[in-house]
Amino acid sequence: MPTRTRARNDSDPFEEALRPPSDETPEQELIRKRKETEARRVNDAIQEEIDRTAASEKKLTTIKLLVLGQSESGKSTLVKNFRLKYSSREFRQENITWRSVIQLNVVHSILQILDALSTLTDRPSTSYSPISPPSPSSSFSTTDTLPHSRSNSNVQLTNEQRALKLRLSPLIQVDRLLRDRIGTEEDQELGGKFSEFVVRAGSAWKSAIHRQPGRQIGDENGSVDQISHLMSMCKNDMIQLWNDQVIRGLRVVRKLRLEERSGFFLDSLDRVCSVGYVPTDDDVIKARLRTLGVNETRFNVVYAPGLTTQWRVYDVGGIKSQRVYWASFFDDVDCIAFIVSIGAFNQYLEEDPEVNRLADSFDIWHKIVNAKLLAKVHLLVFLNKYDLLERKLASGIRFNKYITSYEGRSNDATSCTAYIKTKLHNQLSESKHEVQSFICHVTSLTNTTSSGHILAAVTELLVTKALSHTQLIN
């Protein structure tokens, strides 16, 4: 019948299947209802657990870390190490993007050397008398008179050196092409002909490189990128220039501090300037790109199965004019990582040449530990560029010459580091605010292996502290 058919079609088949049998006895009904109650209880418990986990994850899993320190202390290098450790797939996917930055690091250094040479008396000479390579003690520039360096006035470039300069002139074009590709800006503050290039924070420069892969030059073996082609053409001349001990011994060249700048790849020219060069993880860690603005990096750290913390790391520009932006982050972060370049004890700020870099770091630290909002944060200190400190002290540069309060103590890296650590600790103790915790590590952040171990220890500690508030762990 039409009416009965409609009624059967309208009924819910699912409900029908669950409906108790019409001949159910009272005992069977009781058992069924008990089972239903138990099933509901189990179901509610599962749902509750899901809700609790979701709610607690939302609350506890975000750890915000602000990275502070003067320019070139190693802030961005720290963030890159974090990414390499906890987000290695994404990190490696970008390796090729960093090639242009590394090429620009190389070209920038070579052009700086050529520019320094142009300031010399450029009289041709047929006699070429190589001097012995600079001794280890002279391989670092200081603000003092350099005992082994040649003063500018008595230098004559040989014909070969002058020809070398000429052969390297295509690098001016490469520099322009690379800057266009990356979208660098002139450094308004530092200015100067070969001042460091900067790009705005964010990943826009990475997308820009993908959008403009650069002109390809075709030959019988296929096509190559024009920049890589020009760099490989100049490769042997660049190597010759960098290996020329007379040139490297010149005061004007030594003042550039190129040996101290790990990101300038001058000892890897053969590899880095080859066509088809793909940066390694270590190359990307060492690449130098000054930060302007604030960069946010996110990654997850799995603490235990099902317990993941999301990290948000804020990397800021360290040059003096950029420091005004730091304070706005203070009330919203869980930890502050303060990077001190201990290897820069004998250097002065580029933006303020009167100020010693280590003294500047003590000054920044003083401001951080006396900030009102500090009570809420965990403080991490990285005494970075330990490798440079060791090399400089071993080469005979005296720590107490720059940090006079060090007086007659031993001129070795361990003692100097301990002294710096104590000074920072004393400044913290004198502050009227109490911090959540204070941890200090000695680092060489360009060494990814040792940095990886340190970061593992640091993240474990911070995650444990963050989670202990939530009572998910004891």
Ligand SMILES: Nc1nc2c(ncn2[C@@H]2O[C@H](COP(=O)(O)OP(=O)(O)OP(=O)(O)O)[C@@H](O)[C@H]2O)c(=O)[nH]1
């Ligand atoms: N030798 C040595 N070089 C380091 C170390 N850590 C970082 N560097 C190099 O120092 C340079 C500056 O490091 P960055 O991380 O760019 O410095 P930053 O603090 O972010 O500087 P700004 O962005 O200007 O504020 C880079 O070329 C790094 O490769 C280290 O432990 N030892």
Ligand SMILES: [Mg+2]
């Ligand atoms: Mg930076």
